[in-house]
Amino acid sequence: MKIENTKAQMRKGVLEYCILGILSNGDAYASDIIERLKGAELIVVEGTLYPLLTRLKNADLLEYRWEESNAGPPRKYYSLSAQGRAFQLELKGTWENLNNAVEQLTSTPS
Amino acid sequence: MNKTININLAGIIFHLDEVAYEKFKTYLSNVKTALGKEESGEEIIADIEARIAEIFNLRMKETGAQVVGLADVEFIIETLGQPEAFIDESENEAPKSSSKQTRRFFRNPDEKVIGGVCSGIGAYFDIDPVWIRVLFLILLFFTGIGFITYVILWASIPEAKTTAQKLQMRGEAVNLNNIEKLFTKVEDYTSTEKIKSGVNSFVSFIVNGIGSIFSFIFKFIGVLLAIAGAMIAFTLIVALLGIFGSTWNLDGLNFISLNGYIYGLDGAEAIFGSGWRLLALRAGTLLTLLLPLFALVVFLAKIFGRELTNSKLLSFSGIASFIVGLILIFISAGSLITDFRERATETDQITLSGMSFDITADILEDEQGFFFDVEDELLHIENVRFNIEATRSSTASLELKHAASGRNHSEARARAQSFDYPTAQEGEALRLSEYFTVPKESLYRGQDLKVTLRLPVGATVYLDESIENIMYDIRNVQDMYDGDMLGHQWEMTPEGLSCTDCATIEYYDADDFEESIEENLEEMEESIEEKLEALELELKKLKDR
Numbered sequence: 001m002k003i004e005n006t007k008a009q010m011r012k013g014v015l016e017y018c019i020l021g022i023l024s025n026g027d028a029y030a031s032d033i034i035e036r037l038k039g040a041e042l043i044v045v046e047g048t049l050y051p052l053l054t055r056l057k058n059a060d061l062l063e064y065r066w067e068e069s070n071a072g073p074p075r076k077y078y079s080l081s082a083q084g085r086a087f088q089l090e091l092k093g094t095w096e097n098l099n100n101a102v103e104q105l106t107s108t109p110s
Numbered sequence: 111m112n113k114t115i116n117i118n119l120a121g122i123i124f125h126l127d128e129v130a131y132e133k134f135k136t137y138l139s140n141v142k143t144a145l146g147k148e149e150s151g152e153e154i155i156a157d158i159e160a161r162i163a164e165i166f167n168l169r170m171k172e173t174g175a176q177v178v179g180l181a182d183v184e185f186i187i188e189t190l191g192q193p194e195a196f197i198d199e200s201e202n203e204a205p206k207s208s209s210k211q212t213r214r215f216f217r218n219p220d221e222k223v224i225g226g227v228c229s230g231i232g233a234y235f236d237i238d239p240v241w242i243r244v245l246f247l248i249l250l251f252f253t254g255i256g257f258i259t260y261v262i263l264w265a266s267i268p269e270a271k272t273t274a275q276k277l278q279m280r281g282e283a284v285n286l287n288n289i290e291k292l293f294t295k296v297e298d299y300t301s302t303e304k305i306k307s308g309v310n311s312f313v314s315f316i317v318n319g320i321g322s323i324f325s326f327i328f329k330f331i332g333v334l335l336a337i338a339g340a341m342i343a344f345t346l347i348v349a350l351l352g353i354f355g356s357t358w359n360l361d362g363l364n365f366i367s368l369n370g371y372i373y374g375l376d377g378a379e380a381i382f383g384s385g386w387r388l389l390a391l392r393a394g395t396l397l398t399l400l401l402p403l404f405a406l407v408v409f410l411a412k413i414f415g416r417e418l419t420n421s422k423l424l425s426f427s428g429i430a431s432f433i434v435g436l437i438l439i440f441i442s443a444g445s446l447i448t449d450f451r452e453r454a455t456e457t458d459q460i461t462l463s464g465m466s467f468d469i470t471a472d473i474l475e476d477e478q479g480f481f482f483d484v485e486d487e488l489l490h491i492e493n494v495r496f497n498i499e500a501t502r503s504s505t506a507s508l509e510l511k512h513a514a515s516g517r518n519h520s521e522a523r524a525r526a527q528s529f530d531y532p533t534a535q536e537g538e539a540l541r542l543s544e545y546f547t548v549p550k551e552s553l554y555r556g557q558d559l560k561v562t563l564r565l566p567v568g569a570t571v572y573l574d575e576s577i578e579n580i581m582y583d584i585r586n587v588q589d590m591y592d593g594d595m596l597g598h599q600w601e602m603t604p605e606g607l608s609c610t611d612c613a614t615i616e617y618y619d620a621d622d623f624e625e626s627i628e629e630n631l632e633e634m635e636e637s638i639e640e641k642l643e644a645l646e647l648e649l650k651k652l653k654d655r
Binding site for chain 2: 030031044045046047048050051053054055058069071072073074075076
């Protein structure tokens with residue numbers, strides 16, 4: 001078992017939650033989302049994100065609208081749908097529980 | 111001066127220099143292959159293209175350059191990442207199941223000599239195409255089948271154009287690793303070639319050769335069955351055209367080879383002469399053969415998955431050429447009918463000396479299973495019928511009655527007179543022949559020859575085995591079949607020939623007879639033994655009492 005694989009899988013697991021989290025604080029371009037995730041070292045390359053965004057959009061969790069850009073072609077401006085917002089809240093609960101559980105299990109017993 | 115290539119990304123035109131373009135094209139096609147199986151693959155690709163356009167645009171503005179260079183493309187790849195990373199394997203079961211790719215036949219455009227058929231077959235079987243080429247060459251030189259097979263395969267197997275098809279051709283899954291392997295293969299190839307150049311390469315060549323021969327044999331058997339099926343279909347169609355086919359020597363499809371072509375001339379030329387009729391017949395035969403040939407191509411193309419854009423044209427021209435061919439054949443054959451209108455007979459009498467004859471016949475060697483045969487500008491015709499009859503005359507004689515057809519009586523007569531029948535008497539030996547010859551120019555016009563030996567009563571004759579083929583219902587007192595009459599001595603009586611050395615036992619097979627006697631004896635012995643045993647038992651019983 002390779003440590004890299006495990007790390008990548010851990011990151012992948014929380015990636016969807018993080019995207020929904022970023023968008024819950026306000027609408028964003030794909031490139032904005034990428035910048036934030038890159039900054040947090042959750043993703044290394046941009047390519048990973050485009051299929052993920054499309055999947056979330058196809059699942060009706062995200063919506064988008066076209067915005068003109070002076071840097072090039074029009075961009076997709078993403079926002080959470082009502083369904084996405086509910087989804088994000090539920091994941092938030094799950095994440096907090098999970099976080100607590102992991103914390104308790106892995107911390108040295110006092 | 112460097113060449114630039116224009117591309118359109120998300121509606122924006124970019125100029126790429128040649129090196130950058132090649133790299134970018136490969137990268138984008140890899141991305142497309144990676145995402146092609148995704149549900150909304152096209153949408154994702156459009157998003158990515160838009161992003162690339164954005165980055166290119168920004169960099170152009172920053173540097174003020176007009177042309178996208180290799181560094182820009184490398185930056186894109188670095189930023190977006192390798193396409194393998196794009197797909198989340200756990201969510202995508204589809205690519206895994208399709209990794210068990212079935213092989214498909216493709217022609218290989220990258221390693222082709224003529225049409226890429228051999229290297230395609232080689233790729234399919236995982237063996238060096240050289241072996242396939244050798245096989246085709248052997249087939250070409252020995253029978254000519256190699257040529258027609260190659261043409262049919264060329265027409266029906268699709269060419270591997272896309273990267274995916276090239277992978278399918280080798281039976282490899284269409285995924286990114288394999289695509290990359292395919293692209294780097296060219297460089298690998300040259301480096302491995304260098305390593306092979308030592309003595310080791312010779313050994314490995316032999317080992318690989320043996321290995322590939324075995325794998326070839328196994329896989330080839332399967333394909334051979336398929337080809338045999340197609341061949342059977344093909345020959346069946348050809349057999350339907352048997353009437354026309356018989357003007358060629360269709361023995362083992364040999365008519366295609368040069369050899370067969372020359373042999374095939376004999377039969378056709380003997381009937382059709384060498385003028386326009388023969389030409390029309392031959393062209394007609396070829397044209398009629400195009401239809402099954404085209405049908406075979408269409409059929410195989412369906413199997414190999416080639417889309418024939420002009421299959422309608424193919425079937426139309428096939429049917430059209432079939433009809434034209436039939437018309438040509440009918441015109442050619444029809445024009446012959448007038449050549450058979452009149453018939454004339456000429457009779458020669460040869461007086462024989464002596465009262466005792468030993469009859470043998472010259473047998474035509476080098477038979478091609480054909481009625482006639484051209485040799486030294488002569489037409490050998492095997493159409494001789496031999497009979498023996500009684501005569502009131504005191505001397506034996508041989509009657510040669512030759513008949514032939516012609517456009518008019520004088521032509522038929524001239525033809526009947528131009529016979530040459532080799533026959534000779536030397537003491538008792540009377541030599542006949544199972545063929546007669548006519549000049550090649552007189553053509554085959556229904557010539558036949560009736561040879562009648564007329565014997566006075568009391569004359570004797572011995573029939574040699576060699577006359578079997580020309581005997582025709584010779585009357586005899588014993589009422590024996592022609593074949594049974596051979597090898598015996600006969601005497602002419604007023605009722606016909608009578609056998610003088612045929613024992614009655616001769617009607618049975620001597621071996622059978624002997625066997626049945628032996629069997630009878632054994633049975634008798636057994637029954638006697640059984641009876642003896644029974645008697646002994648009864649005797650014992652009596653004694654016991």
